[in-house]
Amino acid sequence: MRPGYKQTEVGVIPEDWEVQPLGALTEPKRPISYGIVQTGQNIPNGVKCLRVVDIEDGRINKADLITTTKAISDAYRRTILRAGDLVTPLRGKVGDVALVDEDLAGSNLTRGVAVIAIRPDLNALFFKQFISSVTTRGRLEQSMNGSALQEVPIATLRAFKVVFPSTKAEQEAIAEALSDTDGLIESLEQLLAKKRNLKQGVMQELLTGKKRLPGFSGEWVVKRLGDVIEKFIGGGTPSRSNPQYWDDEIPWVTVKDFATFNPRYSQEAITKVGLQNSASHLIPKGTLITSTRMALGKAVVYEVDVAINQDLKALFPKPVLATQYLYFWFQYYGQSIDELGSGSTVKGISLPDLKKIEFRLPSRPEQTAIAAILSDMDAGIVTLEEKLAKARAIKQGMMQELLTGRIRLVRPASNVVPLPVRQERKAAATPPHNQHINEAVVIAVLTHRFATEKFPLGRFRRMKFTYLLHRHVEHEARGFVKQAAGPYNPVVKYGGAEKIAIKSGYVREHRAGQYNGFLAGDNIASAENYFAAWYGTGVLNWLEQFRRLSNDELELLTTVDMAMEDLIREGRTVESEAVKQVIRAHPEWEAKLERKIFSDANIGRAIAECQALFGE
Numbered sequence: 001m002r003p004g005y006k007q008t009e010v011g012v013i014p015e016d017w018e019v020q021p022l023g024a025l026t027e028p029k030r031p032i033s034y035g036i037v038q039t040g041q042n043i044p045n046g047v048k049c050l051r052v053v054d055i056e057d058g059r060i061n062k063a064d065l066i067t068t069t070k071a072i073s074d075a076y077r078r079t080i081l082r083a084g085d086l087v088t089p090l091r092g093k094v095g096d097v098a099l100v101d102e103d104l105a106g107s108n109l110t111r112g113v114a115v116i117a118i119r120p121d122l123n124a125l126f127f128k129q130f131i132s133s134v135t136t137r138g139r140l141e142q143s144m145n146g147s148a149l150q151e152v153p154i155a156t157l158r159a160f161k162v163v164f165p166s167t168k169a170e171q172e173a174i175a176e177a178l179s180d181t182d183g184l185i186e187s188l189e190q191l192l193a194k195k196r197n198l199k200q201g202v203m204q205e206l207l208t209g210k211k212r213l214p215g216f217s218g219e220w221v222v223k224r225l226g227d228v229i230e231k232f233i234g235g236g237t238p239s240r241s242n243p244q245y246w247d248d249e250i251p252w253v254t255v256k257d258f259a260t261f262n263p264r265y266s267q268e269a270i271t272k273v274g275l276q277n278s279a280s281h282l283i284p285k286g287t288l289i290t291s292t293r294m295a296l297g298k299a300v301v302y303e304v305d306v307a308i309n310q311d312l313k314a315l316f317p318k319p320v321l322a323t324q325y326l327y328f329w330f331q332y333y334g335q336s337i338d339e340l341g342s343g344s345t346v347k348g349i350s351l352p353d354l355k356k357i358e359f360r361l362p363s364r365p366e367q368t369a370i371a372a373i374l375s376d377m378d379a380g381i382v383t384l385e386e387k388l389a390k391a392r393a394i395k396q397g398m399m400q401e402l403l404t405g406r407i408r409l410v411r412p413a414s415n416v417v418p419l420p421v422r423q424e425r426k427a428a429a430t431p432p433h434n435q436h437i438n439e440a441v442v443i444a445v446l447t448h449r450f451a452t453e454k455f456p457l458g459r460f461r462r463m464k465f466t467y468l469l470h471r472h473v474e475h476e477a478r479g480f481v482k483q484a485a486g487p488y489n490p491v492v493k494y495g496g497a498e499k500i501a502i503k504s505g506y507v508r509e510h511r512a513g514q515y516n517g518f519l520a521g522d523n524i525a526s527a528e529n530y531f532a533a534w535y536g537t538g539v540l541n542w543l544e545q546f547r548r549l550s551n552d553e554l555e556l557l558t559t560v561d562m563a564m565e566d567l568i569r570e571g572r573t574v575e576s577e578a579v580k581q582v583i584r585a586h587p588e589w590e591a592k593l594e595r596k597i598f599s600d601a602n603i604g605r606a607i608a609e610c611q612a613l614f615g616e
Helices: 070-074 124-132 134-142 154-159 168-206 272-276 323-339 351-356 364-402 435-450 459-474 497-503 524-535 538-546 551-569 576-585 590-594 600-614
Strands: 005-008 011-014 017-021 047-050 066-068 086-089 113-116 161-165 221-224 229-233 246-253 268-270 288-291 299-301 306-308 312-317 358-361 481-483 486-488 507-512 515-520
Touching: 011 017, 011 161, 047 070, 086 124, 113 154, 124 134, 124 161, 124 168, 134 364, 161 168, 168 323, 168 364, 229 351, 246 272, 288 323, 299 323, 306 312, 312 323, 323 364, 364 459, 364 600, 435 459, 435 497, 435 507, 435 515, 435 524, 435 538, 459 486, 459 515, 459 538, 459 551, 459 600, 486 551, 497 507, 551 576, 551 600, 576 590, 576 600
Parallel strands: 246 306
Antiparallel strands: 005 011, 017 161, 047 066, 086 113, 221 358, 229 312, 246 268, 288 299, 288 312, 481 486, 507 515
């Protein structure tokens, strides 16, 4: 254990930090309580009441608050709000915490929301950040009970253990650092909303012909969708009872993927045998796919070949229609298409009705020009989305370090020290447990997440996922060295981590045909509990984006990232030629540059991906 730290029931923390129940940190006369059980009808100029739906991502939406009478509110005096109070949902969005401002002082709460009136000798903003952290949210979710309507009981919330610095000065320093990041995130969110609204306005002008681009004239022609589509291809679902039809070979797209759209992978996948033994079809990348059942009017275009189910249709346009123009047309007119749907339980649209939809069609060159402008706007939006995702990831990393005391902004003697900066990177904190055991747990959880009976997780992919996990969580991958297959950590195998994972029952070796690797063992739950306490669960969701990358792509990404880390430590500029120099200089890596996957274009692409992933 690091000097100056101690082991507690909620983990390792600095010696001068405290662990207390949340209820002990509130004003004595204002214990943690939920609000009004029945607010009655809205009263003009009545007392405002906060509901669960009014708390959104750490902020209170004041646009549509309900009201109640003063008499009803006075009957719940404990929850009459004051500026500086914290409010949090007891159900649904557990762990989402907002700070009450002066405008809402005197308002009240509904039954699903609790007030946490932090004592004035403590910093409420610190506890707002602590409760909203991923780790704390996970602990709160585990404490929920109830069969039909799950919620956190008030008694549980009052007894919930929290960790905090003993001095208000350090609480304030941490809260200020995290609040500054919140400000950046909020400004990016606002800018992103403006960009999206601007794009909507441009679509309204360009896709209706209200505004014409320079150099284009002539009337647009009215066409039916069926007149300009060469063919509509549907899909199907392989038998769920046959495990040979389902595994990690071909992305299989359903309406669910429209809500979590990623152009390179889907939530489920099927095998080639499953494709051949079903009504599904393999749809080439770059094809527009739309839904005829649920999510009507939505359309997506994948960057990889995919299979689709029976609720979707792939549209193959005639030469007169550009796919990219059709994609933006669906974006703008999607609501109108949705309104054409019918059905009492699930809304759908028949293929004949879809073919009858009319729209005004400009010439092919004008379509291309319009699509180019909207694509450029999309690229700007994507860039902002990536910046926002990076800012959120930075915030999560800061929370993991600051809210556990791994990084101190105020020394015990109250001397302020700066956060580590990128140019003088500080080594990640040593885990409060043996490294071999740590890696054994990582092996187990990655295996459980990414292995299947038909495709057990092999050592190569496991090593790459492990590298990416450590880079994401700890900002560096300690112990990894350069070997022919890319970054490699000898502790994982020769150091005993794999043996520990097998001996502990976390994983078991498994062979399926030509595939040899590991599956989760009988004691996987124990490993997952350790992992959740050490890392949280968010990192596993982050790793999902790499699930369908080929081994070559994983090797490229991790090799380039490790080379970039060398350049950054040496203070050199990160660029393709410099990365190639690092690869060329190492005997184990030099041969990589002869492979197609390590072409100049692919190295440049990998650099951009690593910068987006890790903020280098």
